[in-house]
Amino acid sequence: MVAAGIAFVGAIPFAGARWELTPILLIPAAFFVWAWRAGTDVYPDELRVRALVGSTRVPWARISELAPDPRGQVSALLDNGNVIRLTGVTRDNLPRVLAAGGQEIGHAD
Template sequence: MTRFRHPAAAGVAALIAALGGIPLAAQGGFWPLVLVVPVAVAVWAWTAGTDVNERGLRVRALLGSRIVLWPQVAELRADGDKHVVAVLTDGNALRLTAVRPADLPKLVAAAGQSLTSA
């Protein structure tokens, strides 16, 4: 299985922001809510991503994940300079979290396939 994740620095930066917000949150009232965003970003940075194997792929988000088997995938394509999209056989497009266009050969190899030009 090959895993694509966001850089760990994003999670570390979010935790540093949360630590910096503790004195403010200690003031009481609604101030403890300032910790919600950096903690959510830290959890997202460490959990969100895409896992790929020979059977299919799992796209993970902050609050859930979606499993897509390879027969459901019609096409993998770059969407701009920063994102990769799996076009499904039902016509929907699924953005592959943390996968960059430069990662396409690694993604296809993890699926047990080889790249072909269209």
């Protein structure tokens, strides 16, 4: 959010130079809204993954596996084979997400 604010302030001179450049302010504004809104909410019965526009609710019963990728970001593998990236969830805070949802930590054999 701080980076979006700095980018917005930095774009003001460009947008003020010519009125045709005013839409350039929409780029940092959209990034600010995304940073403010995006994330994953954890509830005992479901996860809610929020994005810039809309959100996806996923019941815990539909999640087959939560797995981090090589960069440390966590995705949920659903029972139908679809994969949903959990915005804001990393390998380091995955145990807290599972605890908040009342889920047990299983280990791969």
